[in-house]
Amino acid sequence: MPPILLAATARMAALRLPVPGAKYDLPMALDWRLTSVGSERLGRVAEAVLVLHDLLPSCAYRLEVEGLGEVAFTTPACAGAVRPEGLLAGADVTDAASARTNAAALAGAIAAVPPGG
Numbered sequence: 001m002p003p004i005l006l007a008a009t010a011r012m013a014a015l016r017l018p019v020p021g022a023k024y025d026l027p028m029a030l031d032w033r034l035t036s037v038g039s040e041r042l043g044r045v046a047e048a049v050l051v052l053h054d055l056l057p058s059c060a061y062r063l064e065v066e067g068l069g070e071v072a073f074t075t076p077a078c079a080g081a082v083r084p085e086g087l088l089a090g091a092d093v094t095d096a097a098s099a100r101t102n103a104a105a106l107a108g109a110i111a112a113v114p115p116g117g
Contacts, residue, residue, distance in 0.1 A: 002069035003050065010057035010078040015050045017065060022048045030066040079113070 003015040019026050029046040036059050041052075045065070055061065057078035064070040 003063055003065050003071045005071060005073050006049070008073060008075055010076055011053070011055050013052045013055060013061070013073060013075065015052070015063065015071065017045065017048050017050055017068060019048065019068070024048055030068070032066065033064045034061055035064075036061045 001018045003017055006014045006016050026046055029044050032043050034041040055075050060074045062072045
C-alpha cells in the first residue's frame with residue numbers, strides 16, 4: 001500500500017506510511033525519494049508519519065518510499081504574504097507611542113492575511 005497524504009499546505013506535507021503494526025515508529029527505517037520538476041530529495045524515515053518541509057507552492061511532487069510504493073500530490077497555492085517591513089516605527093523602540101504604532105501596524109498586517117494564509 002502506498003503512502004497516504006494526510007495534509008498539505010503550500011510549503012509542507014504530512015504522509016502516513018502504512019506499515020502493518022506501526023503506530024509511531026517503523027520496525028526499520030525506510031529510504032524515500034521526493035521528486036518534482038528539476039528537483040530531487042533523498043531521505044530516511046523511522047516514524048510512521050513523514051513530514052516534508054520547505055516545499056514549493058503549487059508544485060507537483062512524487063514521493064517514493066522503499067517497499068511501500070509511490071504517491072503523487074500537488075501543494076496548494078500560497079494564499080499570499082504580508083510583509084510589515086516599512087510599517088514599523090523601529091525594532092528598538094523605547095517610548096510608548098512608538099510601541100503602540102508598531103502594535104497597530106502588526107495587527108493590521110495580521111488582519112490583512114487572506115484566509116488560509
